[in-house]
Amino acid sequence: GGAGHLVGQLAAAPVQLPLLPGKPATTFWAYNGQIPGPAIVAWEGDEVRLQFTNQLSQPSTIHWHGMPVPAEQDGNPHDPVLPGQQRTYHFELAAGSAASYWYHPHPHGHTAQQAYMGLAGVFVVKSRHDPLAHLPEQWLVLSDLKLDAQGQIAANSAADQHDGREGQFVLVNGGWQPVIALAEGERQRWRIWNASSARILKLALPAHEVDLVGTDGGLIAVPRRIDTLLLSPGERAEIVITGRFAAGKASALQALPYQRGKAMGKEQGDILTLATIKRSGSKATAELPATLRPIAALGAPAVKRVVNFSENMADPSAMFLINGKKFDMNRVDFSGKVGQVEEWDIVSQAHMDHPFHIHGTQFQVLARTDDGVWQDEAFLAWRDVVNIPAGETVRLRFVQQRPGLRMFHCHILEHEDAGMMATLDVR
Ligand code: C2O
Ligand code: CU
Ligand code: CU
Numbered sequence: 001g002g003a004g005h006l007v008g009q010l011a012a013a014p015v016q017l018p019l020l021p022g023k024p025a026t027t028f029w030a031y032n033g034q035i036p037g038p039a040i041v042a043w044e045g046d047e048v049r050l051q052f053t054n055q056l057s058q059p060s061t062i063h064w065h066g067m068p069v070p071a072e073q074d075g076n077p078h079d080p081v082l083p084g085q086q087r088t089y090h091f092e093l094a095a096g097s098a099a100s101y102w103y104h105p106h107p108h109g110h111t112a113q114q115a116y117m118g119l120a121g122v123f124v125v126k127s128r129h130d131p132l133a134h135l136p137e138q139w140l141v142l143s144d145l146k147l148d149a150q151g152q153i154a155a156n157s158a159a160d161q162h163d164g165r166e167g168q169f170v171l172v173n174g175g176w177q178p179v180i181a182l183a184e185g186e187r188q189r190w191r192i193w194n195a196s197s198a199r200i201l202k203l204a205l206p207a208h209e210v211d212l213v214g215t216d217g218g219l220i221a222v223p224r225r226i227d228t229l230l231l232s233p234g235e236r237a238e239i240v241i242t243g244r245f246a247a248g249k250a251s252a253l254q255a256l257p258y259q260r261g262k263a264m265g266k267e268q269g270d271i272l273t274l275a276t277i278k279r280s281g282s283k284a285t286a287e288l289p290a291t292l293r294p295i296a297a298l299g300a301p302a303v304k305r306v307v308n309f310s311e312n313m314a315d316p317s318a319m320f321l322i323n324g325k326k327f328d329m330n331r332v333d334f335s336g337k338v339g340q341v342e343e344w345d346i347v348s349q350a351h352m353d354h355p356f357h358i359h360g361t362q363f364q365v366l367a368r369t370d371d372g373v374w375q376d377e378a379f380l381a382w383r384d385v386v387n388i389p390a391g392e393t394v395r396l397r398f399v400q401q402r403p404g405l406r407m408f409h410c411h412i413l414e415h416e417d418a419g420m421m422a423t424l425d426v427r
Helices: 111-116 158-163 413-417
Strands: 005-017 026-031 040-043 047-054 063-065 086-092 099-104 121-126 137-145 169-172 179-184 187-194 201-204 209-215 218-225 228-231 236-242 252-256 272-282 303-311 320-322 334-336 341-348 354-358 363-370 373-376 385-388 393-399 404-410 421-426
Touching: 005 040, 099 111, 099 187, 099 236, 111 413, 121 137, 121 187, 158 413, 169 272, 187 228, 228 236, 303 354, 320 404, 341 385, 385 393, 404 413
Parallel strands: 005 047, 040 121, 137 187, 179 272, 303 341, 334 421
Antiparallel strands: 005 026, 047 086, 063 099, 099 121, 137 169, 187 236, 201 228, 201 252, 209 218, 209 236, 252 272, 303 320, 341 393, 354 385, 354 404, 363 373, 363 393, 404 421
16 A cells, blocks of 8 residues: 555653642643553554644753664754744654554653653554554553652652662652553563653563563564563563463563662562552463564674763763763764664663663674573574673664664663763764
């Protein structure tokens, strides 16, 4: 069929939402008054035009996280939309780009605050040849809410600036502990977004069968049965859950304790219940295809680079560094070429985990160290975020298909704002 058009408008503005009974309404910053922002759905091949109006008192941008859009349409901090101003983002969705993306602000120095105030939404690109199109879907956007004693969104503390912000509540689609209906034997396709600033989620669904079917960049080659799913900030996954209401096992989406670095002391927290899953009868089990889509390994690299993540606790003005430097908007850190295979080793010399993200493309993880010992990656997948555990190295390959300036950074948004970000100029 012919390409379609998607036209829409997104306005970022303060909004008051009643949250706690008997308390004044809470002020959020939201796209079109919604938390999370409106879900955008388009098809491969579509031409997209989205008009953005900034009704905040700070500069903002919209970044199309993970999407293969031209650099000048990608909401770089270099292209701010000033308070009271508008711009239109315009791009086409290439064949093969079907995946679960999201959008969020990316202005210089204000990304964390604008995101935790509520500015984020999902963007799903669909394919007309989707082997899982027969399954019912649930979309789960996981985010953190941190309130102060007045029931307003708390500012970042010094600890938040350092460790990354975590709230008292982990929300699902803006609500707390929703109930999801699932039948015995029913298969559902869940798309899950970790839209929190800093929380690394080790997800589990103890009672049910879970197969991983997709990552940031869309479907993987074959379903993989999993027990837990580690999703770092910015990362997405698609799973197929099959209802198995076994007695004695929690029928819930849980976040298990996860130790996110040597500096972070104990394993964090208890088991959190993010959503409960309620049985709604029985259903015939829909088929889960044996293969999903082919993924070809990227070829030998034309360039190899090393990206070092480090922390300098002695200097509060330059604490989180890439290759020893703090982000500078006017500096180009690496120069690359359109179509060239790049191989990057992301080396952590840090005491906490930092999730690596790059704009404009998807990468393949080849190998990673575990306690310093190299392990080949178990399966091929397209990703745009990968957690770099404290002290470990992850090796990945990618190709940038378009010219322009691309950011890469830690997706703990407090660290990104603090300067743990750098640029790749693609010519
Ligand atoms: Cu979702 Cu540069 O980030
Ligand atoms: Cu991004
Ligand atoms: Cu970080």
